[in-house]
Amino acid sequence: MIALGQFLEVLIGGLMSGVLYSLVALGFVLIFKASGVFNFAQGAMVLLAGLALVRSLDLLVANGFPLWVAIVLGIGFAAVIMATTAWLIERFVIGPLINQDALTLFMSTIGVTFVLEGAAEMIFGSDVYPLRLFPTDAWFVFEGLFPGGILINKLDVWGALIAGILVAGLAIFFQRTKTGRALRAVADDHLAAHSVGIPISWIWFVVWLVAGLVALVAATVWGTKLGVQFSITFLALKALPVLIIGGLTSIPGAIAGGLIVGAGEKLAEVYLGPSIGGGIEYWFGYVLALTVLLVRPQGLFGERIIERI
Amino acid sequence: MRAPDTNEILLQVEGVALAFGGVRALRDVSFNVRKGEIRAIIGPNGAGKTSMLNVINGFYHPDRGAITFKGRTRARMQPFEAARGGIARTFQNVALFKGMSALDNIMAGRTLRVRRGLLWQMLRYGPALAEEVEHRHRVEEIIDFLEIESIRKVPVGRLPYGLQKRVELGRALAMEPDLLLLDEPMAGMNLEEKEDMSRFIIDVNSHYGTTIVLIEHDMAVVMDLSDRVAVLDHGVKIADGTPDEMRENQAVIDAYLGVAH
Numbered sequence: 001m002i003a004l005g006q007f008l009e010v011l012i013g014g015l016m017s018g019v020l021y022s023l024v025a026l027g028f029v030l031i032f033k034a035s036g037v038f039n040f041a042q043g044a045m046v047l048l049a050g051l052a053l054v055r056s057l058d059l060l061v062a063n064g065f066p067l068w069v070a071i072v073l074g075i076g077f078a079a080v081i082m083a084t085t086a087w088l089i090e091r092f093v094i095g096p097l098i099n100q101d102a103l104t105l106f107m108s109t110i111g112v113t114f115v116l117e118g119a120a121e122m123i124f125g126s127d128v129y130p131l132r133l134f135p136t137d138a139w140f141v142f143e144g145l146f147p148g149g150i151l152i153n154k155l156d157v158w159g160a161l162i163a164g165i166l167v168a169g170l171a172i173f174f175q176r177t178k179t180g181r182a183l184r185a186v187a188d189d190h191l192a193a194h195s196v197g198i199p200i201s202w203i204w205f206v207v208w209l210v211a212g213l214v215a216l217v218a219a220t221v222w223g224t225k226l227g228v229q230f231s232i233t234f235l236a237l238k239a240l241p242v243l244i245i246g247g248l249t250s251i252p253g254a255i256a257g258g259l260i261v262g263a264g265e266k267l268a269e270v271y272l273g274p275s276i277g278g279g280i281e282y283w284f285g286y287v288l289a290l291t292v293l294l295v296r297p298q299g300l301f302g303e304r305i306i307e308r309i
Numbered sequence: 310m311r312a313p314d315t316n317e318i319l320l321q322v323e324g325v326a327l328a329f330g331g332v333r334a335l336r337d338v339s340f341n342v343r344k345g346e347i348r349a350i351i352g353p354n355g356a357g358k359t360s361m362l363n364v365i366n367g368f369y370h371p372d373r374g375a376i377t378f379k380g381r382t383r384a385r386m387q388p389f390e391a392a393r394g395g396i397a398r399t400f401q402n403v404a405l406f407k408g409m410s411a412l413d414n415i416m417a418g419r420t421l422r423v424r425r426g427l428l429w430q431m432l433r434y435g436p437a438l439a440e441e442v443e444h445r446h447r448v449e450e451i452i453d454f455l456e457i458e459s460i461r462k463v464p465v466g467r468l469p470y471g472l473q474k475r476v477e478l479g480r481a482l483a484m485e486p487d488l489l490l491l492d493e494p495m496a497g498m499n500l501e502e503k504e505d506m507s508r509f510i511i512d513v514n515s516h517y518g519t520t521i522v523l524i525e526h527d528m529a530v531v532m533d534l535s536d537r538v539a540v541l542d543h544g545v546k547i548a549d550g551t552p553d554e555m556r557e558n559q560a561v562i563d564a565y566l567g568v569a570h
Contacts, residue, residue, distance in 0.1 A: 169431075177430040178423040185406045185417045192404035195366065196484060197392025197421040249408075 005146030010270045011263055016156030018262015019163045023218040025239040025246065025254040026166065027211045032248045034183035034207040035094070036102050040109040043236030044116035045212055048085065050219030050228035051124035053078040054131045071133070082212030085116070090205045098200060099190050117233060126230060131223035134158045159221040163255065166217060171251050183207060241289035247302025256301060261285040317344040319520050320365065320488060325374030327360055334360040336544045342488070347514050347521045349535035353564060356541040358524045359401060362490050365522070366398050367391040379487065393421060397486035399477045401493045407466035411476045414465055415451060418483030419444045451479050455509060471502040478509060489513065491523040495530055503530065510534060532556070540564065
């Protein structure tokens with residue numbers, strides 16, 4: 001019974017933390033789906049959103065605003081920052097590169113990464129700022145069934161809930177609205193999208209805005225977990241195996257990939273770790289990703305690419 | 310030969326010049342397109358035909374000259390604004406949304422006609438649902454018209470070239486344009502496909518009353534389809550008139566056959 005209890009605890013904990021990876025991966029998928037660009041700057045956007053949120057929150061609370069007002073205003077402020085960023089990126093980076101190769105656009109997002117990281121830390125500071133938006137204690141469930149019960153972090157539950165709502169909303173947005181259809185159209189062919197009357201610069205602004213808002217959501221959860229700090233940008237690296245497993249173009253894939261990576265690395269750490277020296281959860285996700293690459297290069301949920309020769 | 314419905318001018322191109330660096334793609338080109346006619350632009354390779362289409366639909370902005378469409382003259386116009394004004398086009402090298410199905414591609418042509426707000430569309434409720442059904446209905450009509458029922462769910466990247474061109478025409482038709490620009494609609498097609506495409510173009514013109522400007526290399530096709538032909542050579546318009554007149558025009562014959570210098 002103890003063995004089963006432990007297994008369930010590790011599995012649930014893994015799945016939940018996997019959903020948090022998915023939150024970051026979603027931002028990548030959105031931009032890739034809608035512009036064919038792999039956005040290297042997604043991690044930097046999470047940092048920027050987190051810093052804007054936590055610093056404005058601290059300032060408002062210090063000036064005597066009640067907490068809930070401060071939270072609403074702070075989230076509003078961070079959203080405005082992300083919207084401005086989206087506009088600037090469209091206007092000065094992606095817009096002028098219309099019709100260029102995907103690799104060129106990718107390189108430009110690397111530039112955007114450094115600008116965003118630098119600007120964010122210059123404006124908002126570079127310390128570790130604790131964020132307390134969600135409860136960080138834990139529940140113990142099934143105490144009658146297993147000795148000590150199963151530990152579930154409340155923060156993870158919140159993260160999973162938010163990710164679920166986000167994914168459902170985004171999936172419907174992409175499938176059912178003309179803007180969603182326009183986003184997919186722009187990703188496929190700029191010229192053709194132009195010719196059917198889709199204003200590309202507006203669409204790209206919308207994409208970067210949505211990705212910015214997803215980054216903000218990820219920042220609220222991850223900021224609560226780790227504190228808002230520079231190392232949050234490395235989450236982008238955590239999202240990579242998730243993307244490879246789920247497929248770069250699939251929103252449900254980002255979630256499934258997150259679950260697989262999260263559960264996989266925690267289970268591997270607990271059950272394989274002791275026999276090969278431990279600490280394997282940091283790289284186990286990449287092993288999973290490599291395995292998927294060998295079998296299905298487009299990811300489990302990605303669109304199959306068929307080249308005519 | 311069908312006569313144009315009216316003599317009303319739909320599109321007037323006046324003194325358009327366009328240069329890329331030292332290359333003068335268009336020099337002082339003027340012509341007009343009457344409402345309801347099929348107007349061909351022909352000329353040897355590099356004559357500036359595609360540049361002309363790109364100027365009309367806003368991909369390029371002319372250095373000099375004016376374009377008047379439906380009585381409104383404009384200087385700089387973005388392609389999506391042209392689409393809004395009722396100009397649709399196809400491309401020389403098929404520009405489709407390759408990952409999307411034929412149906413979704415043609416639905417994309419309806420983008421501008423969706424009226425309901427974002428939230429309604431997401432909920433797919435009430436008026437938004439009715440609107441979606443109506444758009445689907447129009448698209449199905451086009452699919453029937455182009456005889457591509459069997460491939461509507463196939464991602465267009467997998468279709469043979471001839472069918473891709475047909476889907477692209479379908480997407481342009483879904484916009485219900487006043488002016489349809491076709492850039493070499495028959496390029497790379499076999500005889501049978503060319504005959505099908507010619508039939509579709511004539512039907513679009515007579516059935517929907519759409520005005521068509523078409524660029525084509527195949528002279529037989531041009532002579533059969535078009536009401537009037539403009540001939541470009543090295544960015545200059547060298548002749549303009551009915552297909553029969555063009556057949557006998559010395560400048561046109563020289564441009565196509567080459568002159569001994």
